[in-house]
Amino acid sequence: MYCPLVKLKRILSDIIDIVYPRAIRCIACEREGPSYNRYGFCHDCFENLPFITDPRCEVCGRHFQGGGRCHLCMNLDHVFIRAIPVFEYDIPIIDIIHRFKYKGHTELASPMSMLMANALIDSRINFDAIIPVPLHEKRLKMRGFNQALYLAQGIDGIIGGNRLLDSALIRERNTPAQIGMDRAGRMWNLYGAFKVRDNKGIEDKRILLVDDVLTTGSTVDNCANELIDSGAKDVYVAVLAASILPKL
Ligand SMILES: [Zn+2]
Ligand SMILES: [Zn+2]
Incomplete structure (x- = not known):
């Protein structure tokens, strides 16, 4: 057939x-x-490889035995509709992401975005535009590239068909590193950090936000807030890895 x-x-x-x-x-x-x-x-x-297996949380996409919403998403009002992570943030993916982001191994973006594209095909979500989570220009200068943009370009090249909006969303405010902060601290830290520069292609559209790792979801929720305020219809999230769901 x-x-x-x-x-x-x-x-x-x-x-x-x-x-x-x-x-x-x-x-x-x-x-x-x-x-x-x-x-x-x-x-x-x-x-x-720590591929995320079914059943999954219907919001964050992490493996969750109960189905429906996991205990993290039960208590959170995520702005995005659904996230599609490929892996649990575990070995060797932690090391691959580290080499990609901090050691300049940008060639790793290609196979990683292919795995993300596969997961998106399986998820059957529909989207109109792809937007990478932006870096502040200071951090961009330090790192030399935006890892989320590389992944978004890879996804667009495979399944996007030229739907990448690579400069519609910007990071206006540079914020301190978030390691060690809880969700509330991260949300506050990022409040107002992202701005839509141009809402052409965003208004009334289903947006696929792309990032490397999902932890508390505060980064993508802040981006999604700004996108929704600028007229986006729905926001979905594609990430390479999601932090492992803590045990209750
Ligand atoms: Zn969840
Ligand atoms: Zn090997």
């Missing part, structure tokens, strides 16, 4: 083979070997 989803995945895998030829070293364990898949992982590493 004809299945457009299967066909789309086949086309996607052909594109992946062209733009990301089989790696010589595994991108996780960095060993050389013969059996690398199209994402650049050796067989052992790929088998052990």
Whole structure:
């Protein structure tokens, strides 16, 4: 039977083979070997990746045994409708994200955005525009690139079809690093930090926000707030990894 989803995945895998030829070293364990898949992982590493499995929280997308809303989302009023994370924020994804963001290994954006595109196809969400979570220009100068933009470009190249709005949302205020802050502290820290510069392509549209990691959701909620205030209809979130759901 004809299945457009299967066909789309086949086309996607052909594109992946062209733009990301089989790696010589595994991108996780960095060993050389013969059996690398199209994402650049050796067989052992790929088998052990912390992919999020069903059932999932219907809001944050984390694995949640009960189905419905997880205990984090039960008590939070997220502004975004639904997040689609690929992995739990665990080894070796933590290390891959670290090398990508802080060690300048921007080549990792390509296989990671392919995995995100796959997860988005599976999620069956529909969106009109893709917007990366912006960096403040000071941090952009320090890092040299915005990791969320690289991931958003990758997703757009595979399934977006030129729906990337890469400068519609800006980070107007530079904010202190959020490590160690709780959700309330992060929300306050980021309040008013993001601004829509141009709402062309946003008004009445379903927006896919792209970031690398979801923790409390305060960053994407602040972005989503600003987008909704500027007329966006709905905001969805694509992230590479979500922090592991704390036990009750
Ligand atoms: Zn490996
Ligand atoms: Zn949740």
